[in-house]
Amino acid sequence: MTTTHAPKQWLWEVAVAVAIIAAIAAAAVWTRTYDTRSHYNRAHANFERGRYREAIAAYDQALQLEPDNAGIYVNRGVAKLFLGRYREAIADYEHALRLEPDDAHTYVNRAGAKSSLGQSQEAIADYDHALRLMPDTAYIYVNRGQTKSNLGQYREAIADYDQALRLEPDNVRAYVSRGRALSGLGEYEEAFAAFDQALRLEPDNAHIYTSRGDVKFDLGQIQEAFADYDQAVRLEPDDGYVYFARAYARADLGQYAEAIFDYDQALRLQPYFAGAYVNRAQARMELGQFQKAITDYDQAVRLQPESAYVYFNRGLARAEVGLSREALADLKAALEFAREAGDSDFITSIEEKIQEFEQDE
Numbered sequence: 377m378t379t380t381h382a383p384k385q386w387l388w389e390v391a392v393a394v395a396i397i398a399a400i401a402a403a404a405v406w407t408r409t410y411d412t413r414s415h416y417n418r419a420h421a422n423f424e425r426g427r428y429r430e431a432i433a434a435y436d437q438a439l440q441l442e443p444d445n446a447g448i449y450v451n452r453g454v455a456k457l458f459l460g461r462y463r464e465a466i467a468d469y470e471h472a473l474r475l476e477p478d479d480a481h482t483y484v485n486r487a488g489a490k491s492s493l494g495q496s497q498e499a500i501a502d503y504d505h506a507l508r509l510m511p512d513t514a515y516i517y518v519n520r521g522q523t524k525s526n527l528g529q530y531r532e533a534i535a536d537y538d539q540a541l542r543l544e545p546d547n548v549r550a551y552v553s554r555g556r557a558l559s560g561l562g563e564y565e566e567a568f569a570a571f572d573q574a575l576r577l578e579p580d581n582a583h584i585y586t587s588r589g590d591v592k593f594d595l596g597q598i599q600e601a602f603a604d605y606d607q608a609v610r611l612e613p614d615d616g617y618v619y620f621a622r623a624y625a626r627a628d629l630g631q632y633a634e635a636i637f638d639y640d641q642a643l644r645l646q647p648y649f650a651g652a653y654v655n656r657a658q659a660r661m662e663l664g665q666f667q668k669a670i671t672d673y674d675q676a677v678r679l680q681p682e683s684a685y686v687y688f689n690r691g692l693a694r695a696e697v698g699l700s701r702e703a704l705a706d707l708k709a710a711l712e713f714a715r716e717a718g719d720s721d722f723i724t725s726i727e728e729k730i731q732e733f734e735q736d737e
Contacts, residue, residue, distance in 0.1 A: 412448075450485060469485055521534070551577070555591065589601040636663075656672050
């Protein structure tokens with residue numbers, strides 16, 4: 377059985393959140409009428425509770441009253457981003473930029489959506505533009521560095537993190553991201569030193585443990601990674617992403633039932649977390665719970681309808697229960713999205729699996 381893990385993604389969520397806060401603050405200033413404020417405040421309250429669909433509906437109503445309010449478009453785009461509706465989010469950001477062409481935060485958020493679609497170079501261009509508008513903004517350097525790291529441009533990413541640290545010497549995210557980039561270069565001693573520095577600044581920051589655990593996991597130090605993830609859960613028991621990380625390690629240790637428990641907790645806290653549905657489905661497949669796995673993949677497809685790995689995994693699950701035609705349709709959808717993202721290794725894997733299926737029919 378070949379399945380694909382959802383990526384560990386807490387750092388990106390944190391990066392986007394910084395831009396969201398700025399955008400929400402701006403929109404609060406831009407809203408003009410009482411009725412618009414009422415819709416906007418309802419949207420914001422729903423957003424804060426993770427009710428992104430309800431937030432979008434309220435933003436829709438606000439835009440009917442103020443169709444030229446750039447901030448509302450930005451925040452509706454953010455809600456769509458969290459639902460995996462990346463192209464719709466980009467459309468909202470582009471509308472906002474036509475209204476407010478010099479808003480750096482909108483470029484940052486559009487970069488987040490583009491990065492999620494695998495459009496890393498285009499995302500970097502948006503960060504470049506944002507930095508021309510706000511050249512002394514540390515978090516934009518960190519975000520751009522993370523996108524460069526996704527491309528394997530670790531030295532260039534480290535240069536961005538170093539610039540962020542020159543601007544903000546106590547920037548924990550910059551240290552953590554620097555540690556990840558150094559680990560990508562195989563410079564593990566320096567990587568762990570960066571994590572240690574982050575922990576000196578914020579010893580109770582669960583996400584530093586999560587990130588350090590990821591590096592240990594990639595080194596095959598699964599028990600040590602689990603210890604870091606376990607500490608993260610103790611520090612942030614109301615954060616779905618730390619449960620997701622611990623579940624990752626439990627699944628690798630063959631503790632599939634325990635992993636499912638952690639994914640359950642992650643989804644209770646973050647109900648729109650597509651990666652948790654994907655990985656819970658994978659654990660269920662390992663236990664032979666194929667129908668339950670398909671149900672999880674269905675939910676993941678609804679949340680991330682443009683994700684190649686979600687369609688790929690659902691195709692494999694459907695094949696296990698004899699749904700050959702539906703499985704092949706999923707694999708072909710996965711191939712289309714993988715080609716769009718330019719993921720050459722994954723394209724090859726999908727093409728091989730499609731060939732297998734077609735030969736078996």
